[in-house]
Amino acid sequence: MAKKKDKKSKFIYEKKNGWEKISKKDASALESFNKKYIDFLSTCKTERETTDFAVAEARKKGFKEGKGDKFYIINRGKSVCFVVKGKKPIEEGVRIIGSHIDSPRIDLKQNPLYEDTELALFKTHYYGGIKKYQWVTIPLAIHGVVLKENGEKVNVVFGEDEAEPVLTITDILPHLAYKIQMTKKMYEAIPGENLNILVGSKPIEDKDEKNKIKANVLSILNKKYGIIEEDFLSAELEIVPSGRARELGIDGSMVLGYGHDDRVCAYTSLQALFDAKKPVYTTIIYFADKEEIGSDGNTGAKSKFIEDVILKAIENAGKEPTYQMLRTVINNSQGLSSDVNAAVDPTYKSVNEMNNACKLNYGIALTKYTGSGGKYSANDCHAEFFGKIRAMFNKRGVIWQTGELGKVDEGGGGTIAKYMAEIGVETLDCGTPVLSMHAPHEVVSKLDVYETYKGYLAFIEEE
Ligand code: MN
Ligand code: MN
DSSP: OOOOOOOTTTTTTOOOOGGGOOOOHHHHHHHHHHHHHHHHHHHHSHHHHHHHHHHHHHHHHTEEOOOOEEEEEEEETTTTEEEOOSSSGGGGOEEEEEEEOOEEEEEEEEEEEETTEEEEEEEEEEESOGGGGTTTSSEEEEEEEETTTTTTEEEESSSSSSTTOOEEOOOOOGGOIIIITTOOOEEEEEEEEOEEEEEEEEOOOOTTTTSSSHHHHHHHHHHHHOOOOOGGGEEEEEEOOSSSSEETTTTOEEEETTTTTHHHHHHHHHHHHHHOOSOOOEEEEEEOOOOGSSOOOOTTSSSHHHHHHHHHHHTTTTTTOHHHHHHHHHTTTTEEEEOEEEBOOGGGGSSSSSSBBOTTOOOOEEESOOEEEBBBBBOOOHHHHHHHHHHHHHHOOEEEEESSSSSSSTTTOOOOOHHHTTOOEEEEEEEEEESSSSSSSEEEHHHHHHHHHHHHHHHHHHO
């Protein structure tokens, strides 16, 4: 007897796994796209490295600093905007895709190096929202800069080359952890002041030296980078997981790597700008710094940098960059706050409401609001703009879904959306779903990475 076919109402909004509807062409294109993305993520681990990489790529594509139809403006080496002139006059507004290129990490303190029990260690201060227990006993690397007294800037990358040692944060063995860790609350088990980086154990060959292990580390650093201990005071040295991003899963369908949040949106938006046919509106790809610590500072999204860039775009379009013109352009502008969202983790489903949470492989996630509690601190995107993007993505065959940041009252968080919206830009949160967000190694799906790119490309090319 034949089974009666399930009848589906055509009025029902049906969600489908992206792999069941992706074209053969896209399924193959996403593999080569992700290969390049993995290379990018493996080498760009800080806001400075991401800025440098992106500027070098843009210059290869003919972008010039501050002038012309394709230009970029760098903000203190940590934040950058890429601008391409559109077909429409600038007073009709610009299109902005804004991501952030800082990620949770562990910074060295200003006086980091000390010796204790004949071991040398670095004191640290973590940056952004981390679960401290995840950062111990894994291979770590240093990325950053040291400013010497003579003004010379020394770039440091230590612990990435296979031939070079790595660093680590030690943890206590389970045999002795009962009282000081196991019976404590998780967030108290490893205090911030315990995130000390082990950097040496061998004494210098000098009988008169008091701190022989520390002195040896300093002597090695001096040989390698020409720096002395006082130079740490004017340094920004960031401790990040060592090693390359990798394909993940027996089926290789995902990517494991440090800093998908939010370099996945930075990478995909910049590639979309490079690949777009002439944009309809003047388009700005904005990489912000300091999102993970509240978007403050003159390189964060609360700064006036984006307005400076829009003024430059007005000037380069041959118009008078007056305050009135700036306000006209901004008020006609639309933007995507391109940041990741939390994908449902099957092991921790209880924090999600399944009708509204985003899932791996369901495509780029459109998030109407973030925030916490009663939508506090949220840019709650207007229905009109959400509707426009929904129709645009459907027209272009972008695989997309909606997302929210956990169940109501479960927790919360934000993006740079509200700072873009605050100045007058119509804004929607729109980015890649991520598992293990803010962990040393985060997870995304290759399909979602590619659909994020496709979504941004549609936003640049469509009216
Ligand atoms: Mn983010
Ligand atoms: Mn984040």
